Amino acid sequence: MPHLLHIDSSARGEGSASRRLSAEYVRVWRDRNPHGTVTYRDLAVDIPDFVSPEWITGVFGPAEAANADTKAALEASERLIGEIESADVLVLGVPMYNFGVPATFKAWIDQVVMAGRTFAFGEYGPEGLLKGKKAVVLRSSGSDFDNPAFAPMDFHAPYIRGVLGWIGIADVEIIAVNGFAAEQIDAAVREAGNAIAASAGAASPAA
Ligand SMILES: Cc1cc2nc3c(=O)[nH]c(=O)nc-3n(C[C@H](O)[C@H](O)[C@H](O)COP(=O)(O)O)c2cc1C
Structure with a gap:
């Protein structure tokens, strides 16, 4: 039974293009996978912790400095990593x-990219440990980054x-819309x- 993790990160609610796109994606996916299951996480509501001294000690040691706070910091990460693993x-x-991802999404990334847990340095160099998954990014922006005048400032897609x-998720598809006026965004969302x-x-990896 395939499982989908749905994450939103726009600070906006109803008016958000990326939320409309991700919701539509999940609607179509549920139609295609009637027995599939979905976990939803709204990073604008449940803002992930920032990397803290406790988190760094928990991940990198020293082991003798571990305490209840380092344990709690790692448990928060583990919940988010577990959602990806599932x-x-x-x-x-x-x-x-600002040419990149929302800070809430970056905080999520900082929680789930963990040395020894979601990536490791092996005999042949760095290796992502979360393999066999597909990620689809529903991205909204004001400007059109296919335009060569803006493209050099696109730190969003290359970063993601x-x-x-x-961390091992090499199959990344980006579906992008852009526009400033509401009608322009509506048309772009329809077109997407x-x-x-x-x-x-299309068939999900586990379908
Ligand atoms: C804080 C903030 C920063 C933004 N920075 C950029 C930017 O760097 N480049 C751009 O093209 N659009 C930028 N925008 C426009 C948004 O990407 C655009 O409104 C997008 O539709 C927002 O996604 P949403 O509709 O899901 O909320 C910014 C908007 C906000 C609120």
Whole structure:
């Protein structure tokens, strides 16, 4: 039975393009996978902890400095990592904020990228440990980053591809919309429906 992890990170509610896109993706995916299950996490509501001294000590040691606080910090990470481990597909609604990802999404990344847990340095160099998953990023931005004038400032897509690849999720698809006016965004969201249908309607890794 395939399992999907749905994450949103826009600070906006109703008006959010990335939330509309990710919700549509999950709707199509549920149609295609009637026995599939979904976990939802809203990073704008449940803001992940930031990396703390306790977290760093918990991950990197020294072991004798471990205490209740380092344990609690690692448990918070472990909950988020566990959600990824359980999922075959990650559906990530991630707007562009200041040419990168929202701070809430970055906080989530900082919690789940953990040495010795989600990546390791092996005989052949770094190795991501969360393999066999697909991630779909539903991205919204004001400007069009296919435009060569803006493209060099796109630190969003390369960052997400890079960091997910680092933990082993190499299959990353990005479905992007852009626009400033409401009508422009509405049209872009409608147009993205085809890409969503093609992607969400395809077989999931575990289906
Ligand atoms: C704090 C903030 C920073 C933003 N930075 C950028 C940016 O760097 N580049 C851009 O094209 N759009 C930027 N935007 C516009 C958003 O990416 C755009 O409104 C997008 O639709 C937001 O996603 P949402 O509709 O899911 O909330 C920014 C918006 C906000 C609120």
